[in-house]
Amino acid sequence: MALIDRSEWYDLTRATSWTPKYVTEEELFPEEMTGARGIPLSEWESYDEPYKVSYPEYVTTQREKDAGAYSVKAALERANYIDDADPGWVSTLKAHYGAIAVAEYAAGGAEARMMRFAKAPGNRNMATFGMLDETRHGQIQLYFPHEHTKRDRQWDWAHKAYHTNEWGAIAARHMFDDIMMTRDALSVAIMLTFSFETGFTNMQFLGLAADAAEAGDHTFANLISSIQTDESRHAQQGGPALEIMIKNGKKAEAQKMIDVAFWRSWKLFSVLTGPMMDYYTPLEHRKQSFKEFMQEWIIGQFERQIIDLGLDTPWYWDEFNRALDETHHGMHMGVWYWRPTVWWNPAAGVKPDDRAWLEEKYPGWNESFGECWDVITENLIEGRPELTGPETLPTICNMSNIPIVGRPGKGWNVKDYPLEHEGRLYHFGSEPDRWCFQQDPDRYKHHLNFIDRFLAGKIQPMDLMGGLQYMGLAPGEMGDDAHGYSWVEACAAAKAKSTAA
């Protein structure tokens, strides 16, 4: 049977919409699910997605992608790469899978909301593929780490993390719940696909793929590059939706959604991706610093897209640029110091050569973060390991749900941004975090972060063991130094050499 050429039917089918007869338009597209904000259906029908694909083309391509990724995995599985890989890189993989895999599956629900409730036919069409993409990403990123569950129990957190009250999982869940699980279809297009996926998935799936290839982890490099080809397609759903909003006088609302989602995404990446790129990945395999990746993918590309659409860079852009030198270093130190509270083994990443690299990439690191690491390192050299672990909890931001950190040592600038709202005192790690809360206090005010839960008596007994139990971290799962503190020897040797000199 002869097939009609794609060009003859594609535009008709992708833009197919209808006028409801048996229900009202409001019943078909309830505002709380659709979020059309009064923009008429006729305007949404002008939605023109930049990336066009038919269903047969989609499934053919996806099959090829899966075949490629799965065959690389199968071919390399017997090489047992993981057993010989640097423990820091292994930690990167464990942290990645736990923080990403189940969130991808959840993103399928967000795509499905656009698929059903977006008023733009083209958006519904693209979201159908987006939903299938995210289902694939959830499945493949659970399947790949599963072969490692025989190695240790931390690998099981690829699936387990989001089902626990581990603090990082609470933070990620709070962020993804906010930008994709509890928003209307239009907000999802802007907050998830445009704000998060356009910039930040490039960081996680292309930036990290570059490091993976350098580290010789071709299975992971191939996997996440394959995922990013989907992300870069379905991330384009937000752009045309933004164009329609701006054309119809909704620029301020669009801008606010971008500003909230972008800041929230940045903070999550500062604790997840920053330490991976600048500390866990072995020095010789680092393609660029976290800051350089951020400058390439976020400052360079995302900023240009915002401007091209006629929007403004977020109001906190200067603060964001400044924080690129600082926040993730504090997050890393916090994760390492409170290492029993994560499902991976943080690599300290502060041997003398690491520190020289950090100082080169982040001038002033030695006299700030390095000062704290000096004390930690000396405690380990001089046999005081008990001082390198926590006896209390860090104060947690009521928006990002991650610790409130800043620059230590010279130029000390650690700051709380408090807010009293309806008799409750909230704490925030930055002005933009507090601003996000102030945009919609009713949305956020009832959430209890880890410290709130602790103080409310929900964590018993009220000590570290009670906290670990609440987080679901059993022995064999809670983190410890990735390299078993072997890096301390290099530091001790360097110290002895400098003392002798």
Next chain:
Amino acid sequence: MALFPLNSNFQGDFVIQLLPVDTENTMDEIAAAAAHHSVGRRVRPQPTKVMRIRRHGETEFFPRDMKLADSGLGPTETIDVMFADS
């Protein structure tokens, strides 16, 4: 006497930390409790200095012998713990 949570922002440290204290504690006692979680862990001791407490972001220190109950600080409020000459 009652358990009372504060947040400790210790000079030179990288993170603010939960600090459980008592309403009967003096500012010197609170400073010592805060130091336990920062000094010798990530902040070098400064033996020639004393540690003073102020409400976060303010410039005036509380008197060293003032009790927490008399300070006006509320639960989970953040304090700065600073090295000072006296």
